[in-house]
Amino acid sequence: MGHIESLRALAALIVLIFHFISFSDAKEYLVKNELIRKLSEFGAQGVELFYIISGFVIYYSLTRDNSFGIQQYPNYLLKRFLRIFPPFLGVIVLICITPLVFGWPFPYSAKQLLENATLSVDLFKDTQWINPIFVTLKVEFLFYLVIGLLVIPLNRTALSYVLITFSALIAACYFYSIDLIHNVPFFLIGIACSEIYRSRNVVLNYLLIGACFIFLYVMFPIEDTMIALIGVVFLLWIAIKSKWLEAIGRFSYSLYLTHGFSGGLFLSYCINQPHVDWNPWVYFTVAVFGAIFFAYCYYRVIEKRSIRWSKEINY
Secondary structure: OHHHHHHHHHHHHHHHHHHHHOOEOOOOEOOOOHHHHHHHHHHHHHHHHHHHHHHHHHHHHHHOOOOOOHHHHHHHHHHHHHHHHHHHHHHHHHHHHHHHHHOOOOOOOHHHHHHHHOOOHHHOOOOOOOOOHHHHHHHHHHHHHHHHHHHHHHOOOHHHHHHHHHHHHHHHHHOOOOHHHHOHHHHHHHHHHHHHHOOOOHHHHHHHHHHHHHHHHHHOOHHHHHHHHHHHHHHHHOOOOOHHHHHHHHOHHHHHHHHHHHHHHHHHHHHOOOOOOOOHHHHHHHHHHHHHHHHHHHHHHHHHHHHHHHHOOOO
16 A cells, blocks of 8 residues: 555655744744744644544554454554554653753653653643654554454444444544544544445445544634545545655654654754854755654664564464
8 A cells, every 4th residue: 555655654744844844942933934834834734644544554454354353452452562662762762862962951850751651641730741742642542442442343234333433423522622532533534434445335434434524624623624635535536656755654653753853953953053044944954854864764773673573463
């Protein structure tokens, strides 16, 4: 599924572009044009595009041969843990090393680091996320936990599929403030696209997608409906064929994880150096290509090992 890798790359790149264009320190924004910064905010929806892709890929893999059962659940979770956590924990290590290397005051407590590393920050009132993207990893992993249990009844009959998916959508109306439930429509769109992709219950799943779009239009900003439409179009109707995007897609997780660290560090240094006076778009361009190069190196050193470990787990 090369088009999935390309779509992952697109999601990671629009998030990166948003973060770099809207980058600021205590003094000023990198890009001072407010209209450009406002337009770049659409890149924040790249996170929702990742959720749609996850719904598609995880549900597809779990139902591919209809053999997944509760006895495979522990191995499934271990496989997802090995795929997600080593690169994530590696970024926390990089974040911790940076102030020590540059001689800055160390800003994190052991408690904060532990709660971030276990994605449990939101269980406590007195701790903050070290990096905002860690919140999205929490949502992802909660989805893995839940879908691994629900996939068995979901895949049993069309009736059980309808009851569970539409109940989840209704729950999102009443428990909107809970992170995972808040993002249920995006995961459901991905799941429905997975079913349509394999020509299973096509009409039913288009109805589910339609219900999700109505929910998004009513409850979310219009940008979320737009990114959901982009996800459906590129998953089902228009396969993105780009060797460059497909190549970036292979290390899109590393790019998503590290761009704030590598690019943010570079931009922060440049903005605060009076002897460095480049055009802001030069800063931006160097930060983008530097972040992609750093992410590729991180993928080769860290993430590829994580992928190899996860592939050794079967379920």
